[in-house]
Structure formats: C-alpha cells, structure tokens
Amino acid sequence: MTDLRIDLIKRPEQSKVMAVASPLIAVGLTLVTGLIIFAALGVPPLKGLWVYFIEPLTNAWSLEKLAIKASPLIMIAAGLAVSYRANVWNIGAEGQLTIGALFGSAIPVLFNSWQSPLTIVSMLILGIIGGALWGLIPALLKVKTGANEILTSLMLVYVAQLLLDWLVRGPWRDPHGHNFPMSVAFTDWQKLPVFGTTDIHYGVVLAVLAALALGVLMTKTLTGFEVRVMGTAPRAGAFAGFSPQRMVIFAFLLSGGLAGLAGICEIAGPGEILQPVISPGYGFTAIIVAFLGRLNPVGVIVAGLALAVSYLGGEEAHSAFGISDKAARVFQGLLLFYILACDTLILYRIDISWRRATAQAGGAE
Amino acid sequence: MSPFVEVVLTIITASTPLLLAGVGELVTERSGVLNLGVEGMMVMGAVAGFGAAFVTGSPAIGVIAAILAGTMMAAIFAFLTLKLVSNQVATGLALTLLGLGLSGLIGDNFVGQPGVKLARLAIPGLSDLPIVGPIVFGEDPLVYLSIALTIIVSHVLFSTRAGLVIRAVGDSHASAHALGVSVVQVRTLSVLFGGACAGLAGGYLSLAYTPQWIENMTAGRGWIALALVVFASWRPMRVMVGAYLFGAVGVLGFVAQAVGLGVPAQFLSSLPYIVTVLALVVISKSTRARGSQAPACLGQPFVPDR
Numbered sequence: 008m009t010d011l012r013i014d015l016i017k018r019p020e021q022s023k024v025m026a027v028a029s030p031l032i033a034v035g036l037t038l039v040t041g042l043i044i045f046a047a048l049g050v051p052p053l054k055g056l057w058v059y060f061i062e063p064l065t066n067a068w069s070l071e072k073l074a075i076k077a078s079p080l081i082m083i084a085a086g087l088a089v090s091y092r093a094n095v096w097n098i099g100a101e102g103q104l105t106i107g108a109l110f111g112s113a114i115p116v117l118f119n120s121w122q123s124p125l126t127i128v129s130m131l132i133l134g135i136i137g138g139a140l141w142g143l144i145p146a147l148l149k150v151k152t153g154a155n156e157i158l159t160s161l162m163l164v165y166v167a168q169l170l171l172d173w174l175v176r177g178p179w180r181d182p183h184g185h186n187f188p189m190s191v192a193f194t195d196w197q198k199l200p201v202f203g204t205t206d207i208h209y210g211v212v213l214a215v216l217a218a219l220a221l222g223v224l225m226t227k228t229l230t231g232f233e234v235r236v237m238g239t240a241p242r243a244g245a246f247a248g249f250s251p252q253r254m255v256i257f258a259f260l261l262s263g264g265l266a267g268l269a270g271i272c273e274i275a276g277p278g279e280i281l282q283p284v285i286s287p288g289y290g291f292t293a294i295i296v297a298f299l300g301r302l303n304p305v306g307v308i309v310a311g312l313a314l315a316v317s318y319l320g321g322e323e324a325h326s327a328f329g330i331s332d333k334a335a336r337v338f339q340g341l342l343l344f345y346i347l348a349c350d351t352l353i354l355y356r357i358d359i360s361w362r363r364a365t366a367q368a369g370g371a372e
Numbered sequence: 373m374s375p376f377v378e379v380v381l382t383i384i385t386a387s388t389p390l391l392l393a394g395v396g397e398l399v400t401e402r403s404g405v406l407n408l409g410v411e412g413m414m415v416m417g418a419v420a421g422f423g424a425a426f427v428t429g430s431p432a433i434g435v436i437a438a439i440l441a442g443t444m445m446a447a448i449f450a451f452l453t454l455k456l457v458s459n460q461v462a463t464g465l466a467l468t469l470l471g472l473g474l475s476g477l478i479g480d481n482f483v484g485q486p487g488v489k490l491a492r493l494a495i496p497g498l499s500d501l502p503i504v505g506p507i508v509f510g511e512d513p514l515v516y517l518s519i520a521l522t523i524i525v526s527h528v529l530f531s532t533r534a535g536l537v538i539r540a541v542g543d544s545h546a547s548a549h550a551l552g553v554s555v556v557q558v559r560t561l562s563v564l565f566g567g568a569c570a571g572l573a574g575g576y577l578s579l580a581y582t583p584q585w586i587e588n589m590t591a592g593r594g595w596i597a598l599a600l601v602v603f604a605s606w607r608p609m610r611v612m613v614g615a616y617l618f619g620a621v622g623v624l625g626f627v628a629q630a631v632g633l634g635v636p637a638q639f640l641s642s643l644p645y646i647v648t649v650l651a652l653v654v655i656s657k658s659t660r661a662r663g664s665q666a667p668a669c670l671g672q673p674f675v676p677d678r
Contacts, residue, residue, distance in 0.1 A: 013455055015675055096461055148649070153656040157408065157461065158599045162645040165592050173638035294465055331480040333587075336473025343466040344452065351456040355675075 015355040025352040030299050032352075033345035034313070040341055050328045058327050059320035059338075069319060071206050075277055076318050078214035079104070079269035079289045081311035084296035085218040085304040086262030089225065092302050094238040095258035099145065099160030100266040101290025102167035103138040107267020108274045109171055110137025112281045115197040116179050116190050126196040130271055131213075138267015139260045141167060146259035150252045156259075164290070172283045179281065190281035199276045210272030214311075217265060221304035234258075266290060287318065288336070295343040314339060379627060380507050384515055385581050387619025389414070389573040391518045393597035394604070394611040395525050396569020401601055402529060403562035404542035404669035405453065408464025410570050411594025412471025413445040417574025419475040422585040425488040434488065434579050435514070435572065442571015443564050445471060450563040454556050457673045472588060479585045487583030490514065490576075512580050514572070519612070521569070526608035538562060542667035545674045555674050570594065592645065599648045603655050605665035614651075621647045 038056060045055030063069045083100045090097045097103075111134035114126060145159040176188040184191075199208035225231035236244040237254045245251065269289065274281060296314050300306030321335030351357070393410055400407050407413075420441030425434025449467050452458045490512045493499060498509040529535035540548040541558045549555050577593070578585055596618060604610035625640035659665055 015457060017675070098465060148653055148656075152653045153660045154649070154652040155599075155602060155656070158595060158602070158652055159649050161595050162592070162599070162649050165645040166642045169638040169642040173636050176638075177636065291469060295469065298462060331477050333473060333476035333480060337470065337477050338473075340466060340470025340473045343462070343469060344448070347458040347463050347466060348452055348456050351458060355457070357456075 012358075012360050014358040014360075015351070016358055017355055018353075022353050025349075026301065029349035029352055030301065030310075030346055032349045033299070033342060036345040036349075037338060037342045041338060044334065044337065045330075048328075048330055048334075050324075050330060055324065055328065055330075059324050060316055062323055063316050063319035072319055073312065073315050074207050074211050077311040077315035078211040079273050079286070080293050080296045080314055081218050081308055082210075082214040082269040082272070083262070083266045083290055083293035084300060084307040084311060085214075085221045086265035087293055087297040088300060088302040088304050088307055089221055089234055090258035090262040091297060092225070092238045093234045093254050093258045094241070095146075095255050096157045097142060097145070097160050097259055097262045098157055098294060099142070099162075099164045099290070100262065100293055101286065101288065102160070102164035103141045103263040103266035104270035104273070104286055104290045105164075105167040105171050106141040107134040107138035107264075107270035108278075108281065108285050109167075109174065109270075110134055110267065111271030112179075112190060112193075112274055115193045116281070119191060122194075122196045124196060127199060127275060130197065130275055131268060134267045134271025135264040136267070138270060139264035141267070142259040142263020143256070146256045149255050156255070160259075171281070171285070175281050175283055188283050192280050193275060197275065198279060199272060206277070208272070208276040210269075210276045213268065213272065215308060217268075218304045218308050221261075225304060230257075266293075292318075292339055295339050295346075298343060298346050314342075317342075374503070377503055377506055379623065381511075382626075383616065383620045383623045384507070384511060386623050387616045388515050388518050389576045389581065389593055390597050390600060390618055391522060391612055391615035392514075392573035392576060393570045393594060394600040394615055395518075395522050395608055396566040396573070397597055398601050398604070398606060398608055398611055399525060399529070399538065399569075400562050400566030401670055402542045402606060402667055403538045403559045404545055404667050404672065404674075405559050405563055406460045406464065406671040407446070407449055407453075407467070407563060407566055408461060408598065409445065409449055409467025409471065409594075410566075410597050411590055411592065412468035413442040413567050413570035414471075414574035414577075414594040414597075415475045415588065415590045416445050416471045417442040417571030418578040418589055419479040419482070419574075419585060420571070421575030422482055422487060422578035422583075423478065425579055426482060426485060429488060431488050431490040431579050435490070435575050438571045438575025438579070439568045440571065442567040442569070442574065444567070445571070446563050446567020449567070450560045453673075454559055454563070457675055460671050460673070468594070476587045479587060482585035483587070485585065487578065487585070489583040490580040514576050514580060522608050522612045529608065539667070542669055545669045545672070549674075549676060555676065559674075570597075573597070596644060596648050599652055602666075603651050605655070605659065606667065618644060618647065618651075 041056055042052040045052040063073060087097060087100060111130040113133060114130050141163060144163060145156045148154040148159050149156045175190055179190050181189055181191045199210050201208045233249050237249055237251060241251060274285060278285060292314055296307055296310045299313060300310035317335045317338050321332045324330045325332045393414055397407065397410050417438035421434040421438030424437030425431045445467060449463055452463045453460050492510050492512045495509050499505045537553055537558055541553060541555050545555045574590060577589055600611055600614045600618065603614045622644045625643045629637055629640050
C-alpha cells in the first residue's frame with residue numbers, strides 16, 4: 008500500500024516569484040478546467056475557449072463593453088482589497104451597491120425635471136453616501152457589540168435587494184410604465200456623460216482613478232501603513248496606538264462608499280433606469296477580483312479586466328453555442344479556488360511523495 | 373386540517389434545513405474550522421437531490437445524492453484549508469460562489485420541471501389523531517432524522533471520547549497534536565460531516581420544502597445556519613431551539629401576508645435576515661460580557677511540524 012503524502016515546508020521567507028506567478032498559474036488552471044467543462048457540455052473545447060476568453064478582446068466594440076463591465080468590478084474590488092488587507096471582511100458589497108444605486112436614483116425619480124451638470128454630480132455623491140451608510144451598519148454593530156461583520160454584511164444584501172424590489176414595484180414605479188416594475192428612465196444630466204461616440208462613460212475613469220488613489224493610499228500614507236499593520240499584526244498596531252474599532256469603520260465606509268458609487272454609476276451609465284435587479288452579482292465577483300489582484304488596489308485593475316472577460320465570454324458563448332450564461336459564474340468560482348490554492352506556494356514549498364504506509368504513519372491508509 | 377396545524381407543519385418544514393445545516397456546521401466549527409461555504413454546499417445538495425430524484429423518480433436516491441454533493445464540496449474545502457492551509461474565510465466564500473454558479477449551470481434544465489416530493493409518514497391510527505397526529509406522527513422522515521441527529525451530536529460531543537477529541541482539536545490544536553491526535557484528520561472528518569449535513573439540508577429544500585428546482589433556492593439559508601451556530605454558542609440543543617425560532621419568523625411573515633396586514637411583501641420576506649442580524653447583535657453583546665464561547669482555535673490554520 009502506498010500513500011500520497013503532501014507536506015508543506017515553510018519557506019524561509021515569502022516567495023516574491025510565487026506572489027506574481029500564483030495568479031497566473033490560477034488563470035492557467037481555470038482555462039484547463041474550462042476545456043474539460045466545454046467538452047462535458049458538448050462544445051469543441053478549444054473553440055469554446057477561444058469564444059469565451061479571446062474573442063471578447065478582438066474588436067473595438069467588445070473592448071468598449073469590456074471597460075464598462077470591468078469598471079464596477081474595479082471600483083468595488085479596490086475598496087474590498089483595502090478592507091481585506093485590514094482583516095475586515097466586508098462581503099456585503101452587493102448590498103452597498105444596491106443602496107448606492109437607490110440613493111443616487113432618488114434625484115431623477117423624485118426631482119425628475121432637475122437638469123444641470125450638478126444633477127449627475129449630486130447623484131454620484133448620494134450614491135457614495137448610500138453605500139457608505141449601508142456599510143456603516145455592520146461596522147457599527149461590530150464595534151459596538153462584536154457581531155460578526157461577515158454575517159451581518161451578507162444578511163444586509165438580501166435586505167437591500169428586497170428594499171429595491173419594493174421601491175421599483177411600489178412608490179418609485181413609473182406611473183406611465185404600463186405597470187412594469189421600473190422607475191422613470193433617466194435623461195440627459197441624469198446620466199453619466201460618455202466619451203465621444205463610444206459607450207464608455209465617465210464611471211470607467213472614476214474606477215481607474217479610485218484604484219490608483221487607493222494604491223497611493225496603501226503605499227505612501229500613514230493610513231495605508233495602519234491598514235497593513237492592523238491586518239497582519241493587530242497587537243503591534245494596538246501598541247502603536249492604532250484603533251481596531253476605527254479601522255473597522257474606515258474599511259467599511261471606504262469599501263461601502265465605493266460599492267455605492269459603482270451602483271449609481273451602473274444605473275446612471277449603462278442601466279439608465281432602476282429595475283428590481285441591477286447587478287449580475289458585481290459585489291460578489293469583486294471579492295474574486297480583489298484576491299486575483301493580490302489585495303492590491305492597482306493589481307485590481309488588471310484583475311477586474313480579467314473577470315470582465317468572463318462576463319462577456321459568457322454572453323458570447325451563450326449566443327454561439329447555447330451554453331448557459333451561468334457557466335461564467337462557475338469559471339469565476341473556480342478561479343478563486345485556484346488562486347487560494349496557488350497562494351500556498353508563496354509561503355510554503357510543497358513536497359509531494361508516494362511512500363509506503365507503515366504502522367507508524369499514524370492511521371494513514 | 374386546521375390552519376393552526378398547517379402553520380405548525382410549515383414552521384417545522386422551514387426549520388429543518390436550518391437545523392440540519394446548523395448542526396453540521398457546529399461540528400465543523402467545534403473542530404476549529406470555520407467553513408463559510410455552507411450556502412454553496414447546501415445549494416449543491418439541493419440541485420443534486422432534485423436532479424437525482426427527478427431522473428430516478430426516487431426521493432430516497434435524491435437524499436443520498438444531496439448528501440454526496442455536500443460532502444464532495446466539503447472535501448474540496450478540506451483539501452484547500454487543511455492540506456494547503458489556505459485562508460478559511462476566503463476559501464469558504466469561494467465554495468459558496470462556486471456552489472451557486474455550478475448549481476445554476478447543472479440545474480439549468482431542471483427549471484420548471486415537476487419535483488418528486490418526499491412522502492410524509494403515515495402511521496395508521498396515530499397520524500390521523502387530531503392535531504397531535506400530523507404534527508408528531510405525520511412529518512417526513514428527515515424531520516425525525518434532524519432531531520435525532522441533533523441529540524446524537526450533542527451526546528457524542530459532550531459524552532464520548534470522540535467528542536472530546538473533536539473539542540480538544542478545536543480548542544487547542546497544538547496540545548491535541550502533542551498528545552498524538554491527528555489534527556488534520558479529525559478536522560477533515562468534521563468538515564466532511566458538516567458538508568454532508570449541509571448537502572442534506574439543501575436536498576430537504578428541493579425534495580420536501582418546495583419540491584422543485586429554483587436557482588439560488590437556498591436564499592441565504594446557509595448563512596442563516598452559520599449565524600445560528602454563533603447564536604447557539606456552539607451548543608447543539610440550542611441550535612435546535614434557534615432553528616425553530618428562525619423558521620417560525622420566516623413562516624409568520626407569510627402568515628401575516630396571507631392574513632393581509634397591509635405590510636409590503638418584501639418587508640415580510642426580509643424579516644428572517646433582519647432577525648438574524650438582531651440575534652447576532654444580542655448574542656454578541658451578551659457573550660462580550662461573559663467571554664467568547666467560540667472554540668479557541670476557530671479559523672486558525674494548523675501546520676503540523678515534524
């Protein structure tokens with residue numbers, strides 16, 4: 008009887024090579040798994056991969072769509088990256104996105120005739136406020152009572168979505184909308200301006216700017232240092248006078264505010280109308296983006312584009328082969344698994360061996 | 373059947389998946405592992421249970437498939453967190469995201485198909501008694517199983533050597549290791565047990581609660597089960613109390629809707645989530661004063677040194 012043994016041998020220090028290689032290996036493994044999934048679905052595997060992951064990058068029109076899809080992911084994930092670095096687990100970005108969209112939409116819905124450049128600016132600001140406030144709830148509960156922020160922030164996603172559902176079916180429904188659950192359509196200054204003749208709106212720029220700004224925050228400022236210390240050595244941080252409570256509040260306000268901004272940008276950009284469902288799970292996919300981007304706000308830009316490809320590829324594969332568009336979420340989930348597995352290589356060397364099981368092997372069989 | 377009996381039966385059916393998933397996760401956490409992937413394991417159990425029962429026509433095979441699906445998901449989690457020592461929080465989230473995606477893909481062809489319902493017990497004479505009959509003697513088999521399971525888990529954890537080992541590993545993995553206990557092995561088994569229970573809970577949803585397949589049909593119940601374990605201070609019998617309370621809250625929302633209280637349906641649907649948050653707040657506040665009841669090594673990675 009032989010026994011497969013996997014032993015982890017701690018590296019003397021973190022592997023810099025693996026820190027970069029790990030996400031690449033993870034993407035590679037996801038693609039290989041993609042071949043198997045396509046074969047299982049009865050699609051020629053290589054053609055499937057091409058349509059899924061390469062074709063979205065081959066023409067100008069789809070590159071525009073890529074930027075538009077990537078921008079909410081980048082915006083949310085940049086904030087989450089900082090939050091996770093601080094060891095604060097906000098997983099309710101989807102809810103903060105929803106409330107941000109709600110707050111921002113209040114202007115076109117309630118003050119429909121107001122048209123001025125200030126309209127869209129106030130919408131964006133309200134979006135940030137809404138997301139930040141929704142994020143503040145789990146943060147305050149954590150600080151005041153110690154309630155686990157993972158569970159409370161997640162529960163609030165459902166509450167936010169039901170609130171949106173109620174508004175667009177009830178008080179905020181367009182009275183001339185033939186009873187469809189929709190708000191009035193946004194017009195002119197209630198929408199984000201676009202660049203030239205493209206569909207690329209200013210939200211895309213905001214996303215990149217936000218990520219870059221957080222990159223500077225993390226590397227060049229005391230706050231960034233505080234985040235990193237509180238994440239890796241909270242006791243040391245406490246001795247340095249950093250407050251864990253303040254860090255929880257900061258992380259949630261920041262990541263919630265950005266998720267809220269992403270929400271209103273999605274409605275004032277491509278959406279143009281408030282509906283019961285406003286996001287294909289951007290708030291959850293952004294968690295994967297944050298990890299693929301190494302919890303580094305700048306890395307998140309690249310990772311956001313990569314995950315946006317999976318959304319677009321999902322649509323392409325749906326129309327080309329009739330594969331369910333749900334395949335995209337399978338790829339996204341697999342990718343996160345592979346990243347986490349490969350990240351082991353940063354801290355450990357893996358020693359795989361086949362050896363004879365002996366009585367001393369301690370019950371290995 | 374009187375409306376009262378109907379409501380009680382519905383509460384029991386709504387609570388059973390929470391109880392099953394909660395008790396499973398409790399054992400996992402007692403061994404020191406935090407598996408946030410309950411929702412993912414549960415939804416895979418739901419789709420596998422529905423699919424297997426739909427293809428074979430046998431709800432029993434559906435139940436077995438649901439257990440297997442949950443266990444397999446848990447095995448992935450165990451391999452990553454225990455063998456490769458990946459971050460438990462992130463890996464649990466990954467498990468949920470993958471489960472929701474994969475179940476959607478697998479279940480695409482099941483949408484709108486008629487389900488196979490797990491039959492309720494019918495004991496001649498007993499099940500026909502008024503009120504007591506349907507409630508005590510007329511449930512489906514999994515209701516009895518979930519209650520028995522909770523009692524067994526409670527007994528094993530606190531009155532047997534195996535339970536002592538599980539708790540030792542969860543409270544101090546270094547000491548357990550020094551005493552010659554294989555921490556990784558104990559944790560792997562505990563995680564697999566949690567997965568089996570979560571899978572069964574999912575199967576219960578698609579075979580007994582609402583015998584059909586709807587995408588994301590777990591609707592956060594996996595997360596509520598996680599909250600339940602905290603709420604119960606990691607004690608099985610309290611999980612049972614909590615599960616029935618939470619189940620009742622959800623059902624009473626629907627009852628209020630049916631009676632016509634004039635409250636928006638969405639508000640009533642959000643009650644279980646709001647109540648979960650409130651329950652977490654109350655319990656966290658009180659444990660803060662008394663000290664945490666959580667297993668001391670919960671969520672901490674363990675790499676055996678050789």
